[in-house]
Structures are given as C-alpha cells and as structure tokens.
Amino acid sequence: MLIFSALETWLETEREQVGLWAPVGLGAGIVAWFWLLDPAQWLAFCCFALGVAALAALSPGSGRLRHIVMAGALLATIGCLLIWGKATLLGQPPLGRATFVEMTAEVRSVRPVPARNMVRAMLRPIDAPGLPVTVRVNIPSEDVPKGLGEGAVIRFRTRLMPPAPPGVPGAYDFAARAYFQGIGATGKALRPIRVLAPTRETPPLRARLFAHIVDQVEGPAEGIAAALATGDQGAISDADAEAMRRSGLAHLLSISGLHVTAVIGAAIFLLMRVMALSRRAALDWPLMLIAAGGGALVGIGYTWLTGAEVPTVRSCIAALLVLGGLALGRDAITLRLVATGALIVLFFWPESLVGPSFQMSFAAVTAIVALAEHPRFRAFAAAREENWSWKLTRALAVTLATGLVVELALMPIALFHFHKAGLLGAFANLIAIPLTTFVVMPLEVLALLFDLIGLGAPFWWLTGHALDLLLAVAHGVAASPFATLLAPAMRPGLFALVIVGLLWCLLWRTRWRWLGLPPVLVGVALVLVAAPPDLLVTGDGRHVAVRSGSGMAILRDRAGDYVRDTLSESAGYEGDLSAIADLPMARCSTDLCALDMHDPAGRTWRLLLTRSDMLIDRPAFAPACARADIVISDRRLPLWCRPRWLGIDRQLLARTGGLSISLEEGEVHTVHRPGDAHPWIVKSRMRKRRPSRQL
Structure with missing residues (x-):
C-alpha cells in the first residue's frame, strides 16, 4: 500500500504531464499489431487490453493511477484496431510472384528522378484481373515517350515483382511501406513503350515547380534547391545525399518544421508589414489574428504543394496549433502541442509510427521542447539587455545545446533504422540552419517571385552559390572519420527498451525522470559493443x-x-x-x-x-x-x-x-518469423519435389 500511496503522490505532482502519454498508449497498440504475428494474436491483445481496462475500472478507489491504467489500455486497444482496420480495408496485397507481362495501363502519376536518369510512374493496369490495382514502374529517361503523363494510356512489356522485403534482417522493409501506399508490384518498363492515348492533363503544380527549379539552378545545387521548395529529392545525387546524411543535415531535405515555420513566419511578417501601412488597419483591425490566419492558409498550401508527407503534416498541424494558441493568448509551444500533433498523425496514418520519418521527427521536436521548458535552460536563453557579442555567444550556445540534445535523442533511432548515427551534426547545423533559413530560402522565394516578370536569374545565381556552400559544409563534415557512429542491426526488443527510457526522460519533469536514463545508456552501449554478424x-x-x-x-x-x-x-x-x-x-x-x-x-x-x-x-x-x-x-x-x-x-x-x-x-x-501473417508478406509457394541427383 505504501508503494501505491507513493505512486499516487508522485503522479499528482506530475499531473500536468500525464496527458502527454496518450500518444504512447495509442502507439503501443499499433506496435503490438506490427510485432504480433496473426489475427488470433491481435485479437488476444485487444481482449487482454480491454480486460486490463475493465479491471482498472472495477478496482476500488478513484486514484490517478487507476485512471491512467484504464485510459492506457483503452488507447492501446484503439491503436491495434486502428492499424488492423486500415490494413484490412485500405492496404494493397502484393503480387503473388514475379511475372513477365505485356501490360496496358493508365498513368496515375509521373515523377522524374534526374539523379538516377529515370522516371517513376504509378500505373493502373487495364483489363488485367491478375495484377494489383496499382503498380510502380521505372522508365529510363531515354525511353520516355511523348505524351506520357497523368491520364495517359500506355502499353509495354515488363517483369513485375512483389515489393521487396528486407534483404537481410534489419534492412529497409519496402514491402510493408508499399502495402500501405497501395503499391502491389514494381518493375522496369522495357522498350518499346507505346502511348495509346496521350495525356491531356496539365502537370501538377509541384511537378512544374520541380522542373522549373532544376532548369534554373546548375550543378549539384539543383537537387537541393528543388528539395527545399517541393520536398522531392529525386534530383539529388547519391554522393550528395550520403554527405547530407553523414553530416547530420539530411533533415534540411525533408520538408519539416524548419521549412514550414520559415514559410509561415515569412507570411505573417509580410502580412503584418503590409497591413501596418494602413492607419485604419493598424488602429482598428486585429492584425495578429488576421496575419495568423493568413499564415495558416499559406502553411496548408505549402503542405499540399510539397506532397503532404508525415513530417510536413506534423509540422503544419503543430504550426496551426501554435497560431491558434497565439490567437487565444496562450503559450502554445509546449509538449501538449507535440502530443496533440502525434495523436492526429497516428489517427490518420498509424502505419507511420514504425517508420524513421515519424520517429525522428517527433523525437527531435519533443527533445527541443522539453529542453526549452526546463527552467534553467529557459533562464539561460531568455532575452536580456547585453551587448551584441554576448547576445551572439548566447545564441550560439543555445543553438549548440539544442543540436546536441537532438543528436542524442535521435541516435538510437538512427542506429536502429540506418545502423549509423551522426556525431558532428550539432556543429554542422550551427552553419547550415542559419544559412538555409536566412539566406537560401529567402533567395529562392525571391527568385521564384521575380521569375514571374523574367528577372529571377540573379537570385538563382545567388541561390546556387549559397547551396554550394551548404554542400561544401556537408561534404567537409562527412569526410571526418568521426562524422558517424556505425553499429550492426539492433534488435527490436532492445530498441523498444531504449525508446521507453527516452520517453520517460523527456515527458516527466521531476527528478524521477532520470530513471529512464539507464535503459537508454545500457541499450546504446549494448548496440555499440555488439559483434557484427559473421x-x-x-x-x-x-x-x-x-x-x-x-x-x-x-x-x-x-x-x-x-x-x-x-x-x-x-x-x-x-x-x-x-x-x-x-x-x-x-x-x-x-x-x-x-x-x-x-x-x-x-x-x-x-x-x-x-x-x-x-x-x-x-x-x-x-x-x-x-x-x-x-x-x-x-x-x-x-x-x-x-x-x-x-x-x-x-x-x-x-x-x-x-x-x-x-x-x-x-x-x-x-527476416520473416515463422507464422507471420501480416498482409504484405508473400507466402511461399514452393512445391516439394523428389530428391534430385544433381544440384
């Protein structure tokens, strides 16, 4: 009883933080569905969680622990049912086996990938009941026919394959991702590719913007410039992409919080300045509310333009919540904002939880906000009257501390998914983030605006040189032998232990939060000392x-x-x-x-x-x-x-x-566990044959 009394006292102290665990409860159910093997086990998990909730509801007393257990069990049940339902209703079963076909198909979308000299097309096969509803094929750039585009009908030969599972344990699982993206098969189109009905659709705005930027910027910088504006990384060479990853700057290429914040902030700034030119507007209108509304519309439009990927959607949701909080006069930049964004994303895209994009995005934001909410850090970073040199030093120290905290929070996630983690990213970001936010992105926006009147060339020239500097920083840091930390594949159970410890450290406020540190340190240490496979x-x-x-x-x-x-x-x-x-x-x-x-x-x-x-x-x-x-x-x-x-x-x-x-x-x-019945796994159709006398 003393233990329960102490727990109740502690939870009462942490009552403001308890709600932050709601996404964790929902995520536990989603993870259980991915980890357990078949419908019988998924159903058993849901029944067990509901039983725990019922026991908590029927237990005597009305303490906070009782309510937490009940809510957590219900959220876990909802999470498991949510991902199970989406997989059943919306997933695309993979092609049963590799097959060589001559296919007639309608083009759903076309995405150029200049760095690999090809075009990637999403197709809907016509009069082919044995094929999946959607297939993805790669077409070499030299074989792309005229008239290829959304709505076109083409005919070609190809060898279709089921989406590839991980090649070895711990490798990237494209099959699971393709299942939720609706891709049932992949292949390469073979010449000749005949266009039976050319496209009559205008290319989407994102595709036109991508092509325009690639035409305007020369050299390796073109891929970075296109990625910053559209989120499409198809024009970035493998060498530059690897340098950005090793230097800890890959987050700049994925449209996320930095980009959305910069776009919305610029929109609010411009709206405030334009409206302030009117005396009547300055005196009578709620300028901040109007500017926030305009910024919200710009943020939503930018999210739609860049493809609405999970980091972009998360950032847009967070920005809208911040703007709503500011309009209401509330302090909106809190961990509750992050938790709300996570709940929304998990509700609509539960499968994103097991991917690196969701995990790294929310881990980074949670670490930043948790650090910002710490009283000592907030006191150190607070604005004060001092000379410019101290202000600059303090700003650099705050940026470096934030970068180090983010690197530490992302390290176990990077080791699990990519088997490598950056060590110098915090120092590279001291240059890269200000350069991108205050130089590259404003120049690129000005270049696009002046292109409307045909005067954007000087701004594109400046943008290209600024991006060359960014790439020089990336390659310089990546060349250091201390740039990355390598480790063999991490076991899922060990990774789960590290993540729980990390969340324990970030979400609580009292000194008991540091109980989560030993699992993190032990988990990372076990990975680093683990012997690689023979x-x-x-x-x-x-x-x-x-x-x-x-x-x-x-x-x-x-x-x-x-x-x-x-x-x-x-x-x-x-x-x-x-x-x-x-x-x-x-x-x-x-x-x-x-x-x-x-x-x-x-x-x-x-x-x-x-x-x-x-x-x-x-x-x-x-x-x-x-x-x-x-x-x-x-x-x-x-x-x-x-x-x-x-x-x-x-x-x-x-x-x-x-x-x-x-x-x-x-x-x-x-790679595959015995009895695994997840719908993206292609079942073996090997037939037993008589023993052969030869190999």
Whole structure:
C-alpha cells in the first residue's frame, strides 16, 4: 500500500504531464499489431487490453493511477484496431510472384528522378484481373515517350515483382511501406513503350515547380534547391545525399518544421508589414489574428504543394496549433502541442509510427521542447539587455545545446533504422540552419517571385552559390572519420527498451525522470559493443557477405551498389566489400567457393557456396557437402546434400527471407518469423519435389 500511496503522490505532482502519454498508449497498440504475428494474436491483445481496462475500472478507489491504467489500455486497444482496420480495408496485397507481362495501363502519376536518369510512374493496369490495382514502374529517361503523363494510356512489356522485403534482417522493409501506399508490384518498363492515348492533363503544380527549379539552378545545387521548395529529392545525387546524411543535415531535405515555420513566419511578417501601412488597419483591425490566419492558409498550401508527407503534416498541424494558441493568448509551444500533433498523425496514418520519418521527427521536436521548458535552460536563453557579442555567444550556445540534445535523442533511432548515427551534426547545423533559413530560402522565394516578370536569374545565381556552400559544409563534415557512429542491426526488443527510457526522460519533469536514463545508456552501449554478424545471406540466396579479418567480403563481386550498401549497413561496416574469391582462406572455382572461417572461440567453420547457374554432378558435390558445416545456394539443395550444421537454399529462404548468422553464439536471425501473417508478406509457394541427383 505504501508503494501505491507513493505512486499516487508522485503522479499528482506530475499531473500536468500525464496527458502527454496518450500518444504512447495509442502507439503501443499499433506496435503490438506490427510485432504480433496473426489475427488470433491481435485479437488476444485487444481482449487482454480491454480486460486490463475493465479491471482498472472495477478496482476500488478513484486514484490517478487507476485512471491512467484504464485510459492506457483503452488507447492501446484503439491503436491495434486502428492499424488492423486500415490494413484490412485500405492496404494493397502484393503480387503473388514475379511475372513477365505485356501490360496496358493508365498513368496515375509521373515523377522524374534526374539523379538516377529515370522516371517513376504509378500505373493502373487495364483489363488485367491478375495484377494489383496499382503498380510502380521505372522508365529510363531515354525511353520516355511523348505524351506520357497523368491520364495517359500506355502499353509495354515488363517483369513485375512483389515489393521487396528486407534483404537481410534489419534492412529497409519496402514491402510493408508499399502495402500501405497501395503499391502491389514494381518493375522496369522495357522498350518499346507505346502511348495509346496521350495525356491531356496539365502537370501538377509541384511537378512544374520541380522542373522549373532544376532548369534554373546548375550543378549539384539543383537537387537541393528543388528539395527545399517541393520536398522531392529525386534530383539529388547519391554522393550528395550520403554527405547530407553523414553530416547530420539530411533533415534540411525533408520538408519539416524548419521549412514550414520559415514559410509561415515569412507570411505573417509580410502580412503584418503590409497591413501596418494602413492607419485604419493598424488602429482598428486585429492584425495578429488576421496575419495568423493568413499564415495558416499559406502553411496548408505549402503542405499540399510539397506532397503532404508525415513530417510536413506534423509540422503544419503543430504550426496551426501554435497560431491558434497565439490567437487565444496562450503559450502554445509546449509538449501538449507535440502530443496533440502525434495523436492526429497516428489517427490518420498509424502505419507511420514504425517508420524513421515519424520517429525522428517527433523525437527531435519533443527533445527541443522539453529542453526549452526546463527552467534553467529557459533562464539561460531568455532575452536580456547585453551587448551584441554576448547576445551572439548566447545564441550560439543555445543553438549548440539544442543540436546536441537532438543528436542524442535521435541516435538510437538512427542506429536502429540506418545502423549509423551522426556525431558532428550539432556543429554542422550551427552553419547550415542559419544559412538555409536566412539566406537560401529567402533567395529562392525571391527568385521564384521575380521569375514571374523574367528577372529571377540573379537570385538563382545567388541561390546556387549559397547551396554550394551548404554542400561544401556537408561534404567537409562527412569526410571526418568521426562524422558517424556505425553499429550492426539492433534488435527490436532492445530498441523498444531504449525508446521507453527516452520517453520517460523527456515527458516527466521531476527528478524521477532520470530513471529512464539507464535503459537508454545500457541499450546504446549494448548496440555499440555488439559483434557484427559473421555471415549475411540475402533473401534470394545470390548474395553472401562474410566477415574476414580485413573487413567484409561478398560472394558475387559484380553486385550492385544497392546490395552492397544493404549488406554493409546491416553489418555495421563502412568500407569496400572485397571478393570472397580473393580471400586467402577461400578456394573458388567458376561454380563453387569453399571457405574456412574462424570464430572468436577458435572454432573453424567450413562454408560451401554456389556461385553460378551451372549444374554440378553429384560425385563432385556430395563429398564437398558432407565436409561443409554450412552450405548456401540460390537454388534448391538436393536431399543428399547434408551439411554438418545448416543448409541454406531457395526453399528455406522462401520461408525465412534473408539471414544473419553469428557463428560463435550459433544464432540465426531471419527476416520473416515463422507464422507471420501480416498482409504484405508473400507466402511461399514452393512445391516439394523428389530428391534430385544433381544440384
């Protein structure tokens, strides 16, 4: 009883903060749906949560803890039902298997990707009942026919694939995202592409603005300029995008709080100055209310123009709440504002919770507001009468402290999703944020405005040079060996522990908030000291990466950049992948590679890998199979191939997806869990066949 009494006393002290946990309760139900495997488990979770709520409602007393448990359980139930319902009603089931088709389709949207020399089209197949409602195809720029656009009807040949699942454990899951985006298949259009009915629609404003900016700005800066105005990053080269990520400046490319705030702030400033020119308006009209309303309309229009991505919508909602609070004379920039925005986003886009965009966006804003609400920080940052040098020093200190707090809050999220976290972003942002907010964006707005009368060229020239400076900062910071922290894939359970600890630190106010710090520190420490996997196998079995004394090596040295990046990031390795055939402990022919690996305990593991499509006679292959501890093939292994520990072939990978293996612990982690019934997972259709006498 003393414990419950102490809890009640503490919760009474924190009563102003209790409501901030409402999005956490809703999110717990959403996470449960993603983590649990099938409808029976989802239903069991909902029943359990409702049972907890009922027990809390029937328990004696009327304390705050009772109400918190009841509300949290109900919110978790609502969250699980919300994402379950959206997945059932609005999701797009994936194509069952790869298929080569000649397809007639109506174009729904076209998005140029100049950095990759292609166009990405969303299509609705016509008279093709066996195909998904929406497919996405890539068209090389040189093959784009005239008349391609929204509403056009085209005919072409393509090999359609189900949206790709993670290549290895911890990699990006495009299949889950595509399911909620309504994409059932992807492919590449093959020439000739015939236009049966050309488009009659004018390209959307966003597409016209993107093309106009790319035409006006020269060099690498064109992609950054287009992204700042439209949110479309298709014109940014891979090298520049990687430099922005490593330097901690990638948030500038995604239309979020910085951009929306700058646009709305500029609109309010201009409206106030224009209305103040009228004496009658200045004396009689509620200028702030009118300017806030105009700023709100500008913010909504900007959000629509840039594609209404989750960070933009979150920022727009937050800005509208701030404007409403200011109009009512309230202090609107609080954690309650952040919690309200999170609830709105989760209600309409519950699937966004498990993506890095939502997590990083709200984690950064929560960290900034929590720091701003701290009494000591608020006292240090408050305006006061002092000379300009102290004001500048204080402003730089506040900016640096804010950047460091944001970097620390984002570190576990970045390690979980990208297996790397920035360390110098706070220092890079000291230059990049003022440069973007006060130089680049105003110049770009002026350039667009003066383009209406044909005089925007000087402003575009200045914008290009300012963006060149921004890219120079990004590449300079990214080149530092201390720019990023690498780590292998983090386990979901450990990540959940870190996030709960982080929220505990940020959402409470009393000294008990620091109880959340040990889980965060322990979780991050476990990730940093974790040994990378010894062996990675992609879901198709074609690509294998092994850890060697000098780094990482890959089976097929002609693998593309996407495969190489996926394997490197999942292993927490930054460097070039060498060829397994070049390793001193490997013996490779055209068809096979035999490899001896040593784990930290000193045990020698013998691996046998197939590396061609040629059939291998049983007399040559059977003895090698018997000597190997692990055999890996992208084809079906015959039953007589029995390695000592593990045989990995097409049939096994069809059920498990990609694999990561730690030899010393004997652990095998899979992409797909047994019994996983989430609707975006393509079920294996492998048929059992009689044992083959050859591989």
